[in-house]
Amino acid sequence: MTFAKLENDTFLRACNRLATPYTPVWLMRQAGRYLPEYRETRARAGSFMGLATNVDYATEVTLQPLERYPLDAAILFSDILTVPDAMGLGLSFALGEGPKFASPVRDEAAVAALAVPDMEKLRYVFNAVTSIRKALNGRVPLIGFSGSPWTLACYMVEGAGSDDYRLVKTMMYSRPDLMHRMLEVNADAVAAYLNAQIEAGAQAVMIFDSWGGVLADGAFQQFSLAYTARVLSQLKREHDGVFIPRIVFTKGGGLWLKKMGQLDCEVLGLDWTVNLGHARHFVGDHKALQGNLDPNVLFAQPNQIEDEVARVLESFGAPHQGEGTGPTHIFNLGHGISQHSPPENVSVLVNAVHSHSRRQRAMQSAAPE
């Protein structure tokens, strides 16, 4: 399988801490409900899972934001819960509600029954990856992704979203043996899943630890970070001779950046509570940083969006220029884009990132040594 040559490599260069002429930008959930063309495709597909499991629909919606905006990466359109679904937990999405599992994992027997699923059950995802990569035709790189072992466990035990994580934490505090067993299975499943995405054509992979930040200090290291590390240790480093960068994003993980700086990955994703300059200090310059505009900034006026974009870029500090590796920043939101975002404001954001970050580089080059 050969794919077209990559035209815009700014995202991958920034992942690898190489200089770029501007700061690359993509947005978490960039293919989503805020786009009228997405809502139209979803209506045709009939349901969210109808959209996510159909290769043609998944390809179509993944490319939609790229038709509108000069984004520097595409991300596979899928759901973070495909893996537990393949484990047989029965994923569904009721209209206007979040995900739900028919068979949550709440006792010793249910945990004992868990196993790394046959990856053939997730073939629809890998087929979508290949289809999207072909359709991209080298425009920008394609990011594959998965939920983290802990984040999957939250949904698997709770059976749905939660505001207190009572059930999953009850298992964690009262039966840590069961929780560790579930996280082991999840980690090995996530690693197999991401490796199969890499083989299908993903040019970078991202682990979403969306619920790591709900854990107590101590519990986070033991039940989230350790299993993210277990995933990373099993990931393919390259495919077809090309290095595959790995991104880890823990929402609410700002207090553990020093620890996260030791993960075997290239990029750390950050939410909006973190100051990028402080993060560089804690993480060290051996990792690229991705983030971290508050998605709600997209509800402000264009000039205000431009100001906030500039503030985030400036908070990172001087971008790396010239030869070799150095500190690099990939612009993103600090969390997924809201379904209520005005699409025209996303244009403002993307253009502001490109133009302000070019100006930053020009001013830096012009500055006296």
Add this chain to the structure above:
Amino acid sequence: MTFAKLENDTFLRACNRLATPYTPVWLMRQAGRYLPEYRETRARAGSFMGLATNVDYATEVTLQPLERYPLDAAILFSDILTVPDAMGLGLSFALGEGPKFASPVRDEAAVAALAVPDMEKLRYVFNAVTSIRKALNGRVPLIGFSGSPWTLACYMVEGAGSDDYRLVKTMMYSRPDLMHRMLEVNADAVAAYLNAQIEAGAQAVMIFDSWGGVLADGAFQQFSLAYTARVLSQLKREHDGVFIPRIVFTKGGGLWLKKMGQLDCEVLGLDWTVNLGHARHFVGDHKALQGNLDPNVLFAQPNQIEDEVARVLESFGAPHQGEGTGPTHIFNLGHGISQHSPPENVSVLVNAVHSHSRRQRAMQSAAPE
């Protein structure tokens, strides 16, 4: 108005960074739905507001947890939204749902109409404070409280709880002038409210910045912290010749501890994501720390609860002993207790705090210099 002499002053001593024979403990929302006697009183009162606005009921439920557990402080039973209710926003609690405002503040006219409410409208709260203080009869000190200006603004704009704070952040990013005006009014109202609680008999006051942690770095300092500081600057330092300690708790505020260490208050409350030892390092030893067990630990087995209590106490490090001021810790949860908590596990927690913290002191005294 004179009250009985205080018998158990460990909480107030710890607030003032004075040594205590053990680590004092109280729990956020300790008078609440997890207690069957609370549910019984609430059923008699007919509604949550019926409970909160009736002096006798409020007194009764405030004292209920003290009958069961050897807690070291009582906290006024009330709601954080009494102040915006007094501003005329129309607070209500639908059964099984969170608070709701009939008239949320969403435009320039609504913001312009806001004013510090006549404190007479909140007389029921101050009467409850006096009644509770009398009923306590000196057993333990009484803590008064309020929501922070930012946290009140979240509810005032959203009209209810929110999972993305879209409306309040839209106002903040697009009309910062309106947001600043609302926060000014809120800060002055909160200061008047807390001062009146102090005059009515509150022996310490706490500001709950429950939603400070949803703000971006930069926005937190400007829209939450600055107005908490504005409240603190207006608070009475003493009443009847006794110093009144002030506690500030920002849920999710762990990344801003250094800044919060500069607040003019005696105690910082911390959620469970923060390591107490690290917090001491960032805050400095000029403030007492309060917290920070994950409330979900109360769903574990007794021996596991004891272990987690010990871990939190040990994470703070050696408690201050002897003369003068030094680092002190007030044990608490990192957030309000869950309504599903088994009441017998709260006994385990309180006893574990007292016994383990006495042991810590004994071992420290016995240790060779």
